[in-house]
Amino acid sequence: MSRILIVEDEAIIRSALRRLLERHDHTVSEAGAVSEALDLDPQRFDLVISDLRLPGDPGTELIARAAPVPVLIMTSYASMRSAVEALKLGAVDYVAKPFDHDELLETVARVLHQQATQRAEPPDITEPGGQRQTMIGNCPAMQAVYTRIRKTAPADVTVLIQGESGTGKELVARAIHQQSKRAAASLVCVNCAAIPETLIESELFGHEKGAFTGASAARTGLVEAADGGTLFLDEIGELPLDAQARLLRVLQEGEIRKIGSVETRHVDVRLIAATHRDLRALSKTGEFRLDLYYRLNVMQIDLPPLRDREDDILEIADVLLDKACRRHDREGLRLSRAARRVIRDFPWPGNVRELENALERGVILAEGHLIHPDDLGLSPGPRPTPAPRPPEPPSRAAGPTASGGESHGEEEPTPDEEDLSLEDYFQHFVLEHQDQMSETELAQKLGISRKCLWERRQRLGIPRKKGPRRSAG
Numbered sequence: 001m002s003r004i005l006i007v008e009d010e011a012i013i014r015s016a017l018r019r020l021l022e023r024h025d026h027t028v029s030e031a032g033a034v035s036e037a038l039d040l041d042p043q044r045f046d047l048v049i050s051d052l053r054l055p056g057d058p059g060t061e062l063i064a065r066a067a068p069v070p071v072l073i074m075t076s077y078a079s080m081r082s083a084v085e086a087l088k089l090g091a092v093d094y095v096a097k098p099f100d101h102d103e104l105l106e107t108v109a110r111v112l113h114q115q116a117t118q119r120a121e122p123p124d125i126t127e128p129g130g131q132r133q134t135m136i137g138n139c140p141a142m143q144a145v146y147t148r149i150r151k152t153a154p155a156d157v158t159v160l161i162q163g164e165s166g167t168g169k170e171l172v173a174r175a176i177h178q179q180s181k182r183a184a185a186s187l188v189c190v191n192c193a194a195i196p197e198t199l200i201e202s203e204l205f206g207h208e209k210g211a212f213t214g215a216s217a218a219r220t221g222l223v224e225a226a227d228g229g230t231l232f233l234d235e236i237g238e239l240p241l242d243a244q245a246r247l248l249r250v251l252q253e254g255e256i257r258k259i260g261s262v263e264t265r266h267v268d269v270r271l272i273a274a275t276h277r278d279l280r281a282l283s284k285t286g287e288f289r290l291d292l293y294y295r296l297n298v299m300q301i302d303l304p305p306l307r308d309r310e311d312d313i314l315e316i317a318d319v320l321l322d323k324a325c326r327r328h329d330r331e332g333l334r335l336s337r338a339a340r341r342v343i344r345d346f347p348w349p350g351n352v353r354e355l356e357n358a359l360e361r362g363v364i365l366a367e368g369h370l371i372h373p374d375d376l377g378l379s380p381g382p383r384p385t386p387a388p389r390p391p392e393p394p395s396r397a398a399g400p401t402a403s404g405g406e407s408h409g410e411e412e413p414t415p416d417e418e419d420l421s422l423e424d425y426f427q428h429f430v431l432e433h434q435d436q437m438s439e440t441e442l443a444q445k446l447g448i449s450r451k452c453l454w455e456r457r458q459r460l461g462i463p464r465k466k467g468p469r470r471s472a473g
């Protein structure tokens, strides 16, 4: 038996709902407005069912006031817009009025069950190679993510995923696509930071033959390739302004125009965008279009950094270790107690991806049945910046970023310190030349890919400065 608070200004609907719920053994209280509901202390209940439109404040006002008690919103305006708005504000779900009794009871039972077990199931995801994987972790923030995925996937709206590098943004995009009506069509994933800025427009939107030097044949863009399916644009904050304008047109009009073409073509694409940057802040400095930000941010999913998922870290480590052991035919390897401590306390700036890499190193380097801290090859915490040293040849900077990690002695230079000096060199080189060179030129000089340059910039906290960009076409 659960305690349910109904907030509805129409007395007939309120009493009908009361009778329905009481017949199913719930204890019901009633209120005709948000202010009356607050007088009854909504946090005493197991569930609040509230109409959206009420005299005075709207029902969504109760979401924060009742938390952690879930609020189920009723709306006679069964438009996706008001339902999506309510979900965005944190409503647990919505029901459209007039509601079907069975459907309402089913929703109430599901919400109450979910609340009682406090566990949202992590989604299963099929990787491009066909392997299946489940998102790992059950901390409250990840449970909120799983719930958001489940609710957002069928709604066919644009989604903005926010989170640091390596937190699982692509995994979430895949889960949404695979739980959506578009699951049978393609999911096209593009990392906007990994494509040279001079090419990004033609990659995304395609071009006609002769549209610019080197366009020897017409080409279909990735947006068109996703027609009927989903387009995942990772690191959308890196998209040049010209490309942002074209993307806005796709979202507003459902139309695409190739570079060098006067004709437009209709496309039906669901967009999922991801970023580790604050797009609203970027829009204040003119680096990101505010109108595009609003178009993208219909639903937002925030992924927590691994360091804030203390309860999850060791669980994730165990599952990833298991996988790495199988990949390297070293089943039975375990983490030593000290290694578990290091893993739990490390700040993981590269998040799950960095943990995955550290465990892989551990599996490869471990001598016996136990993986020790040194096998993980983790750099010690932040150190004071070493004195400037003569630059080394650029090709060295292309070397591995993670060390084999033999020992962390204080006196002897360690492989970590060797890496740090490469990173010093990298940082020095980038800061000195970034105003004169494009990202492509910088990457070429350093002997690394543009994606790798971008990743290192994020890791070292020297993101690319935005300036006027050249555009293709």
Ligand SMILES: Nc1ncnc2c1ncn2[C@@H]1O[C@H](COP(=O)(O)OP(=O)(O)OP(=O)(O)O)[C@@H](O)[C@H]1O
Binding pocket: 134, 135, 136, 137, 163, 164, 165, 166, 167, 168, 169, 170, 171, 172, 234, 352, 353, 356
């Ligand atoms: N919750 C999770 N459970 C299992 N694996 C995860 C989880 N989160 C991330 N990973 C793994 O971590 C790696 C990085 O994930 P993903 O590429 O989705 O991150 P991202 O946020 O998109 O990173 P980037 O912004 O750098 O592209 C992948 O190998 C992914 O499988």
